[in-house]
Amino acid sequence: MLLRLFVKYGEYELTKKHFVVGSLIAFVGLIAACGGDESSGNSDGSSTAPAATATTVPATPSNEEVIALGEKEFGACASCHGADGTGVTGLGKNLVGSEFMTSISDSDLATLIKTGRPTSDPANTTGIDMPPKGGNPALNDEKIDGLVAYIRSIQ
Numbered sequence: 001m002l003l004r005l006f007v008k009y010g011e012y013e014l015t016k017k018h019f020v021v022g023s024l025i026a027f028v029g030l031i032a033a034c035g036g037d038e039s040s041g042n043s044d045g046s047s048t049a050p051a052a053t054a055t056t057v058p059a060t061p062s063n064e065e066v067i068a069l070g071e072k073e074f075g076a077c078a079s080c081h082g083a084d085g086t087g088v089t090g091l092g093k094n095l096v097g098s099e100f101m102t103s104i105s106d107s108d109l110a111t112l113i114k115t116g117r118p119t120s121d122p123a124n125t126t127g128i129d130m131p132p133k134g135g136n137p138a139l140n141d142e143k144i145d146g147l148v149a150y151i152r153s154i155q
Helices: 016-035 063-073 075-081 099-103 106-115 141-153
Strands: 006-009 012-015
Touching: 063 075, 063 141, 106 141
Parallel strands: none
Antiparallel strands: 006 012
């Protein structure tokens, strides 16, 4: 049995075929109307670009400034790692030219500074706890980044 959809409108009989064709024509017309022109120019050939807005970008400290901050903060580390980073026997490891220091990423070094290294850690070979943040709770992420930059600068 063949189903046929139709609507009588006055003298015309609208079938399913008419609806499909009409819908396609409407769809193509909609696409053409919304497609727009690729160029964003005016009729005289000039283009109108949106006006640039001024934005303020916060100043980023230079690498030298970050290193200087780290050198200042290193004073707390110097009691175990020495003023020049070469270590104090029985307290803190040599940071200068250390294979360990050159093998870890800046992120891992920052984590080590933040968390410290207890004597229970198998990687602690001094037998002395390295306290989190070197025992300085005032060390924030900015200062730790400075310490990492300073330690890298003396290697």
